[in-house]
Amino acid sequence: MKRHLFLLAELVRRDLALRYAGSFGGIAWAVLHPLILCGLYSLVFSVIVRVPPPPDFGGGYTPFLLAGLIPWLGFSDALVRGASSVTDQAHIVKKLSFPVGLLVVSSIAGALLLQTAAIGVLVVVFSVLGVGKIHFLPLLGAYLLEILVLAGPVFALAAGSVLFRDLSQLIGPLLTVLFYLTPVLYPEALVPDALRGGLVLNPARDVVALFRAGLIGTEAPPVGRLLVWGGALAALAFLGRAFFERSRRVFVDVL
Secondary structure (H helix, E strand, O other): OHHHHHHHHHHHHHHHHHHOOOOOOHHHHHHHHHHHHHHHHHHHHHHHOOOOOOOOOOOOHHHHHHHHHHHHHHHHHHHHHHHOHHHHOHHHHHHOOOOOHHHHHHHHHHHHHHHHHHHHHHHHHHHHHOOOOOOHHHHHHHHHHHHHHHHHHHHHHHHHHHHOOOHHHHHHHHHHHHHHHOOOOOOHHHOOHHHHHHHHHOHHHHHHHHHHHHHHOOOOOOHHHHHHHHHHHHHHHHHHHHHHHHHHHHHHHHO
């Protein structure tokens, strides 16, 4: 166990080092990149389109947007990097004998560390502006639910990307669709009643809602719904990991 934890820490450190190797800004881009995107979305949707914040939040649209968008960027980064973690490091898989699943876990962990750094900057900004208040319980729940949402699909996609190379080309478009179907840029209250039933099938909706509850104090999802999601996603994580372990026997031959 200690050996695996040490190896995981080294893989995360290596992933973060390689991600920004040779760039002048270095790891600062982990914060600058999401802030640039947040600034752009804020300009478009608060100044041009003028999307209103939810009625129960009086802090304005921009804090509402930032509290949901930064976690979403971390979520999508973890999904994309985790899904390609085995194919991107084929040279390691073919030459070394070690738990290949750690490549997937390290990719998710690295993305969540960068997400946490960006959220830390956001908390400082909110504190200076006097917007919102940190609530640690929903914030902890948000991370736990995010990990559960990621685990099953990422393990399945990591294995599937080795067996079917075209799968990696579909992840980007599917994430774009999921992004606009998740209340990130707009409050859930703006979703028409005819389409609101689709939100029930989207766990990312509750991940974003929990992060907002933890960062700006908006209403958290019902506990009962979160418990149902927890059980369903835990089962999905088990199935995704089982598929990965079953498929990894042929990784060396396919890669």
